Amino acid sequence: MGSATTQALVATTSAIGAASGLTLDVAGELFVAARALADSPQLSGALTDDTASLQARDAVVTQVFGSVFAPQTVALLQVAAEQRWSSVDDFVDAVEELAIRVAAVADTGDLENELFGVLHAIAGNPELELALGSRLGDASAKGALVDRLLDGRAGAGARLVASAVVQRPRERRVRQLLERAIRIVSSQRGRIVATVRTAAPLNDHQRARLTDTLSRRYGTAVALNLIVDPAVVGGLRIEIGDDVIDATVASRLSDLRQRLAG
Structure with missing residues (x-):
């Protein structure tokens, strides 16, 4: 990610905080806009042309989207178009990120945990993951499939985000798309994601205690992505960004074997 994109993302993210009337419908329209921009190099190129004035780019947004999208959607797209991006792809990805962030604001439920559930369900079904990740x-249709699968199992926000991100794979696996979406939701809600692997499910008390411990250690709220993995044998393994806390029996046994072999 270039420095221009980094600064542009700050500006677009700040625009969400200053906006009012953000709904899941607005998030849905932003997802539609991201797909339209990805499918039209001419349109996305016009909106990232640094030689064009801000007024000219705003006018293009109004002309293309103004008659079909809500004013809040158009305003956020104009903020994005007014920024300087390192690449056209960065701009399109940023519009999709705007959509995910708006969904995080509009959805008052436990969006992160619902998306974690979607992620685990897809990871546990190789045929489904292959079908969603195929270039064919x-x-x-892939988005509609995800929406149908989640009907009655997840809230409107999770269904919207999950069905939308699988429609723009960008040479990424479905799991990577969902992991990115979860990180964006957590960021918008002021949290970081901790992926925790345990041999057996944690009870409510253990989850609360671990969340509190990690929040105090990192100085910010933490969302837990809990994965039951018998391979850890006992204990737990925690991944937060580049940090890995490995307190599993499996890792201790591996260390012991290496010492004995040495």
Whole structure:
């Protein structure tokens, strides 16, 4: 990510905080805009042309989206178009990120945990993951498939985000798309994600205690992505960004074997 994109993301993210009336419908429109921009190099190029004035880029947004999208959606797209981006791809990704962040604001439920559930369900079904990640097949059909699978199992926000991100794979696996979405949701809500692997499920008390311990250690709220993995044998393994806390029996046994072999 270039420095221009880094600064542009700060500006677009700040625009969400200053906006009012953000709904899941606005998030849905931003997802539609991201797909339209990805499918039209001419449009995305016009909105990232640094030689064009801000007024000219705003006018393009209004002309293309003004008659079909809510004013809040158009305003956020104009903020994004007014920034300087390191690449056209960064701009398109940023519009999708705007959509995810708006969903995080509009959805008052436990969006992160619901997306974790989607992630684990897809990871546990190789055929489904292969179908969603294949280059073949209509993108909208993949989105509709995810939406149907989640009907009654997840809230509107999780269904919207999950069905939208699988429609723009960008050479990434479905799990990577969902992991990115979860990180963005956590960021918008002022949290970081901790992926925790344990041999057996944690009870409510253990989850609360671990969340409190990690929050105090990192100085910010933490969202737990809990994965039951019998391979850890006992204890737990925690990954937060580049940090890894490995307190599993499996790792201790591995260390012991290496020492004995040495």
